[in-house]
Amino acid sequence: MLEANGVTIKFGGLVAVNHVNLKIRDKQITGLIGPNGAGKTTFFNCISGVYTPSEGTVIFDGRHIEGLRPYQICQAGISRTYQVINLFWKMTALENVLVGMHPRMKGGFLTDMFKTPAVRREEKEAKEKAYEWLKFVGLEKYANDPASSLPYGGQRLLEIVRGLASNCKILLLDEPAAGMNSGEKEEFDRLLQKILDMGVTILMIEHDMKLVMHICQYIYVLEYGKLLAEGVPEEVQNNPEVIRAYLGGED
Amino acid sequence: MDKTKKMNPLMLAVIAACIGLPFVFMGAPFILLILCYIEIYIIAVSGLDIVFGYCGQISLGHAAFYAIGAYGSVLLHKYYNVPVFFSMLIGAAIGAVIGAIVAYTCSNLVFHFLSLATQAVGEIVYILISHSPGNITGNFVGMYTDSVSIFGFKLDNQFKFYWFGLVCVLIFLALKQALINSRTGRAFMAIRENVKAADGMGIDVRMYKVKAFAMSAFYTAFAGALVTHMTKYASPDSFLYKQSVMFLTMLLFGGTGSLWGPIVGSISVLVINESLRDLQNLQMLVFGVLMLIVIIAIPGGIYGTAKEYYDNLKAKKSAGKTDAGTAVSEKKGV
Ligand SMILES: Nc1ncnc2c1ncn2[C@@H]1O[C@H](COP(=O)(O)OP(=O)(O)OP(=O)(O)O)[C@@H](O)[C@H]1O
Ligand SMILES: [Mg+2]
Numbered sequence A: 001m002l003e004a005n006g007v008t009i010k011f012g013g014l015v016a017v018n019h020v021n022l023k024i025r026d027k028q029i030t031g032l033i034g035p036n037g038a039g040k041t042t043f044f045n046c047i048s049g050v051y052t053p054s055e056g057t058v059i060f061d062g063r064h065i066e067g068l069r070p071y072q073i074c075q076a077g078i079s080r081t082y083q084v085i086n087l088f089w090k091m092t093a094l095e096n097v098l099v100g101m102h103p104r105m106k107g108g109f110l111t112d113m114f115k116t117p118a119v120r121r122e123e124k125e126a127k128e129k130a131y132e133w134l135k136f137v138g139l140e141k142y143a144n145d146p147a148s149s150l151p152y153g154g155q156r157l158l159e160i161v162r163g164l165a166s167n168c169k170i171l172l173l174d175e176p177a178a179g180m181n182s183g184e185k186e187e188f189d190r191l192l193q194k195i196l197d198m199g200v201t202i203l204m205i206e207h208d209m210k211l212v213m214h215i216c217q218y219i220y221v222l223e224y225g226k227l228l229a230e231g232v233p234e235e236v237q238n239n240p241e242v243i244r245a246y247l248g249g250e251d
Numbered sequence B: 001m002d003k004t005k006k007m008n009p010l011m012l013a014v015i016a017a018c019i020g021l022p023f024v025f026m027g028a029p030f031i032l033l034i035l036c037y038i039e040i041y042i043i044a045v046s047g048l049d050i051v052f053g054y055c056g057q058i059s060l061g062h063a064a065f066y067a068i069g070a071y072g073s074v075l076l077h078k079y080y081n082v083p084v085f086f087s088m089l090i091g092a093a094i095g096a097v098i099g100a101i102v103a104y105t106c107s108n109l110v111f112h113f114l115s116l117a118t119q120a121v122g123e124i125v126y127i128l129i130s131h132s133p134g135n136i137t138g139n140f141v142g143m144y145t146d147s148v149s150i151f152g153f154k155l156d157n158q159f160k161f162y163w164f165g166l167v168c169v170l171i172f173l174a175l176k177q178a179l180i181n182s183r184t185g186r187a188f189m190a191i192r193e194n195v196k197a198a199d200g201m202g203i204d205v206r207m208y209k210v211k212a213f214a215m216s217a218f219y220t221a222f223a224g225a226l227v228t229h230m231t232k233y234a235s236p237d238s239f240l241y242k243q244s245v246m247f248l249t250m251l252l253f254g255g256t257g258s259l260w261g262p263i264v265g266s267i268s269v270l271v272i273n274e275s276l277r278d279l280q281n282l283q284m285l286v287f288g289v290l291m292l293i294v295i296i297a298i299p300g301g302i303y304g305t306a307k308e309y310y311d312n313l314k315a316k317k318s319a320g321k322t323d324a325g326t327a328v329s330e331k332k333g334v
Helices: A040-047 A070-076 A093-100 A109-113 A117-136 A152-164 A182-197 A209-215 A233-238 A240-248 B002-024 B029-054 B062-080 B084-106 B111-130 B158-180 B183-193 B195-200 B205-231 B241-254 B260-275 B277-296 B301-322
Strands: A002-011 A014-024 A029-033 A055-060 A078-080 A170-174 A201-205 A218-223 A226-231
Touching: A002 A040, A014 A029, A014 A040, A014 A055, A014 A218, A014 A226, A029 A040, A029 A209, A040 A170, A040 A201, A070 A078, A070 B195, A078 A152, A093 A117, A093 A152, A093 B183, A109 A117, A109 B158, A109 B183, A109 B205, A117 A152, A117 B183, A152 A170, A152 A182, A182 A201, A182 A209, A209 A233, A218 A233, A218 A240, A226 A233, A226 A240, A233 A240, B002 B029, B002 B158, B029 B062, B029 B158, B029 B183, B029 B205, B029 B241, B029 B260, B062 B084, B062 B111, B062 B205, B062 B241, B084 B111, B084 B205, B111 B241, B158 B183, B158 B205, B183 B195, B183 B205, B195 B205, B241 B260, B241 B277, B241 B301, B260 B277, B260 B301
Parallel strands: A029 A201, A029 A218, A078 A170, A170 A201
Antiparallel strands: A002 A014, A002 A055, A218 A226
């Protein structure tokens, strides 16, 4: 479904991502792990259009997407969340989800301004759907509260559901469980399963090994920008290189 | 539900004032003139609110659009005999096109640079109208023009003009509200709140900035056309940099990103400005002081602060009732 071939990203002299080949399988959850500074977020930024790779290609559904702008990539069907939460803070939770639905809504400038019947209908349906999405992650009671007033875990969930609301085919999650307590993490594990059941493919960066090993079907390990290992959880767990990287590193 | 019930008496008072005031001051042309100016400023400042309040893009050059609407309409009427009402609409449309071009070229500029760029646009337009090719604008002397006429009915005094202005205000505000509560309006706000995330959510940031600027410019340009055909005279004096500052002061003073902010701001700043007429030379100082007051004492503007106060009161009440102390903020910590 998504294929990165020889992706390289350089910041001046620093090679943050170095010839990475990675394949995300349809309707599965793929993990991307590695020590701090390994280049995971940078790789995400490349897939989602924030950076253009210095070398290599990214192919999504048979189409080259490297070099497209982020909004184009989102419109193509790849949504994401951010390591540092990036919500629309002063907008309500419901509005945040409605913005997430932007690519699949049709209202244009003039039709919005003159509220044509089609726009009214779409708007009404969108609001109902957005409320459903909030319910999906259990945030419906915050529907009319500004995003900034949600508890931290709720903000993470809101960001995820905002991404999902675009009806994306692939969801990129950058450390979604960071800051969650163990109870929340278990709940989050179940949520990921529900998202998979909807037919959404996931690529997830996560430091919590328990979560990653439990839910991911396939795992890629990055270190210093290079692919260190890949495989199913058991393979990766027992890979001596990976053990060295993690024990030698800070984790 | 609760809210609409509570707002009703206030709403009625506003409606009564809108209808009653012109009759009360029928014999006081100066007050009528002020009322008409308030209408015009409400439209102009609501326009600025779209681009600044909702889309988060600063403009210190809205006097340019005010001028384009005014001069566009006057020139079309004078040289091409376009009937005044249509000339106003075309003038406003020209303003919108220029606004779109400015936004398209400036779409990558961040706050400070955008304020400089828009200021430059203001200066360029000012120079064009005061040093026009072939003296078509009458340069510093200015030029006279006709009053608005609707189907042959001339709005040749302030009392008549007031009602026309009122209809315009209602239409412009209604359209603004419709747009704000839509996909487009949410895209504007998303850009204001977080450009990076807006881009990531599939919003073509550049196109939406262009739309916001174009609509904003249309409003302010139409207001410019209104003012010229009300006073039946256009001269560069009305389109100086300080006019842009006045718009911004009104918006900040009233409160950004709302229906009522521009209304409250236009009324209060205009009244303050008029009551300090003797200090005409110190106008910029007055605006500066007003802005300082807003920034230091009432960051949300008059309306924003009042609303926050009211909302807090309501929240406290309902929290006291249900004791739902769980739903409070933990704020983004990490
Ligand atoms: N915009 C940038 N300019 C220069 N260097 C950058 C930039 N972004 C990231 N880097 C560098 O690239 C390397 C990879 O960073 P990245 O954020 O991708 O790591 P990461 O794997 O996501 O780490 P973490 O687990 O801490 O989030 C780091 O050395 C970082 O300092
Ligand atoms: Mg990272």
